[in-house]
Amino acid sequence: MIFIPERMTPLKARRLGLDTQQELTIYLRADSAVCKSEGFSALSRVLVRTEHSHVIATLNIITGELLHGGEIGLSESAWKKLELEEGDSIWASHPPPIGSISHIRAKVYGHTLKQEQYREIIDDIVSGRYADIHLAAFITACGNDNMNNREITDLTEAMVNSGSTISWGLPIVLDKHCVGGLPGNRTTPIVVSILAASGLTVPKTSSRAITSPAGTADTMETLTNVSLSLDEMKQVVCENGGCLAWGGSVRLSPADDLLIKVERVLDIDSEGQLIASVLSKKIAAGATHVLIDMPVGPTAKVRSQKSADKLADSFRKVANALGLTIDIMFSDGRQPVGVGIGPALEARDILAVLQNTADAPSDLKARAIELAGAMLEMATDMPKGEGRKRSRELIETGKAWNKFKKICEAQGGLREPPIAPYRFELIAHQQGWVQSVDNRRLSQVAKLAGAPADLAAGVEIHVKLGDQVRPNQPLLTIHAESVGELNYAVEYLEAHEETVQVSTDKEACDAATAL
């Protein structure tokens, strides 16, 4: 006595021009036959089929006149994913239950998940079966450190297998990553240039910012094209030994890109998701040797040496389980690196170091040399200390800068970073010494100013811990692309005096800033 539905009458696809970002969304009239016959209501998840393809989308109900009877509206994301043309036939029905949601529920209830369960979650995410609220629940459930190393390994493998992978056919392929939280610490483009200039292979792919005002991909985007196809990326690396591409466009670990978009709005990171995010990108990009730069400081992402040791231990265990050679370098995370915070402002610091100009930020240069040196020593039989020396030479002889230019040319041409039209300067009101700098507050100011979406927006910091300042000396400059954003950043800065603290007591300052 089972009722077989007659072949349903198809709906006509209508492009509504609504950009809902990654969430696939469809629109149906409240009085449509399909809503009545299928029992759909607002926020229902719906299986949407064309003759060639299908997706699961979230339903928004239209109560007005936007759609005619028999039409189905689609968001830009759904339209593109289904490769539709205006008027194409579409069938809407109930989706099968998303099996992997029960794994998230199990994780919330404190259970350890198995390899197969992570695989199912990641498959469902990459297939677009998760609504944004499911992604939010997955991220939150894996928050803190409630995944063990075995689970992180399984999640990493699932993420690697969810997209393309590259095999270089070489015994040594290098990569690096900085565990963020330290504004302006944009060493990657410099390190890649040094290593490629010394003949090694560094196919660098980077993410955009998660919760910070800039990621390496955001910064590089102000200097050249970073959206390379897999073939383009291979070509650049074969010719130049390195590249500086955005990971998202080459579909390496695509699950990571979907998760990051929700993480950014939520502003919640998780240790397990962090390791899986980093290592899945490296493995998918074909890396064999990876250096992790881990800044430690009270307002950095990793706040104490104890947390750093724990995170490093997980990184090592997961990397080893996945056959990756890894080295972790702890660094001083008490204050920003370089001058600029924000995509274009950081790009200017990079150019200054590579061009070996007199005003190049010495801390950024020193860090890049440190990291490139360690990677040279990890990848070759160079004796300890020799890597650092060689790295300095490659910068100071201009060889790294030449290599950087060649990489940018190969990616589509080197360009000038944009300049923001609106600025605000914070000045010192008295003479004294810089006692503390709050990385988190500074990042917040840069984000309120519009970074990373506005490439020219951000903050320049003109002082370092312990510096002596005179009255009226500029401490910070905020850059913004709009007046509204500049005002928000200024208001926030004025409400948070602790962002940069100047003390009149030199001894107290020395005590506070001692390493």
Place this chain on the structure above:
Amino acid sequence: MIFIPERMTPLKARRLGLDTQQELTIYLRADSAVCKSEGFSALSRVLVRTEHSHVIATLNIITGELLHGGEIGLSESAWKKLELEEGDSIWASHPPPIGSISHIRAKVYGHTLKQEQYREIIDDIVSGRYADIHLAAFITACGNDNMNNREITDLTEAMVNSGSTISWGLPIVLDKHCVGGLPGNRTTPIVVSILAASGLTVPKTSSRAITSPAGTADTMETLTNVSLSLDEMKQVVCENGGCLAWGGSVRLSPADDLLIKVERVLDIDSEGQLIASVLSKKIAAGATHVLIDMPVGPTAKVRSQKSADKLADSFRKVANALGLTIDIMFSDGRQPVGVGIGPALEARDILAVLQNTADAPSDLKARAIELAGAMLEMATDMPKGEGRKRSRELIETGKAWNKFKKICEAQGGLREPPIAPYRFELIAHQQGWVQSVDNRRLSQVAKLAGAPADLAAGVEIHVKLGDQVRPNQPLLTIHAESVGELNYAVEYLEAHEETVQVSTDKEACDAATAL
């Protein structure tokens, strides 16, 4: 050197007729001045102001021709919240950061939150400052049992204070709640009728289903109006001693209603959120004495006596901290209660018990008597056992039925529950004994059939554990309002034979069904 923005040109409000449920959503053209000047992009959170009111909404970007220049589209929820008329002036700008998101982050990182932090979270939720993904993160972060009793108490108080509260000026005001998971266990309307008939005060407000196929409000909606204003509700209670209203419409603990909508899609419950949800409704409704019905069984929400004891302990401690008298009654949660599962089908069982018909489900009647009896004894000086006796009399003399009719009349009139047009019967293929019934699978079948949104949809179960069945005897009937939904329910049932298991071995069955 702060730039003060000129008074921004207002946008013209345009009602797009898009129903995004509770999430407040606005729509702007990608090329609009406001998007450029404020740096907005898809999913940005935007402060939307009229001359009288303001909300924070999620931005969707329009790339097509849906809006003209200078227009702002609004979802139905945003339109109603701002009480707009077509063409009204609107200003869009950056919202201040949502301060309480950092508390959710702290919760994810395992910290204990303070009273003030829960208050801020709930205030932000009720003010509409959270996007759905923030609600999902809060629910997930509080999942499992990672809130202590002090935190649950604080959350409960914050939820009570987020909406209206009722004071009855009486020493004893009764309420009850069943910790769900047991399909068909719809005792509330019967218990309220008994207690009100015996002269006590029971201002009952109920939620709609969270993850189950029906809540008491869904069931009562098939019999009468449940959307009462606070004044209407007070009137009904003053005249009749009791009411059976939907809590959402009287704005008692409105945060709860917002959380429940996301919980339903996520399908994740949390012990702390459960207790806060239940007790906040009771306290806001002015209850002084509360009975919690807690069914325990392997496929009920509470699966073991150990979990039940733990949950009961938290319930008692939180209730005591809030000055509430509480009693917890554990009950057999191994199989559904009554015949029907789903709003209208459960309503039919209730009518049969109240009308004292010969075919009334005896288990539902016995449970209602048990619960009402315990509440009579808790509220008066009636000796133990006397409450149960008195409750049975009130049913069997028709006094409870008369009271129920009066309450329904006062709420807007008693009506006949709807009947579903599509059905499917599952029959026994062999002779045997009913060895197990899976509450979760049955609920899933009822939900796939369309419950609770389709009021007439659901499942009737015709057998109880240990019953002897003959070949071709009906075990279940699925009811649906659409063919598509009926098919989904049938497919699911056929894929899950364990939903109702019939054994040919009587001894094995007896062993499996022994209490």
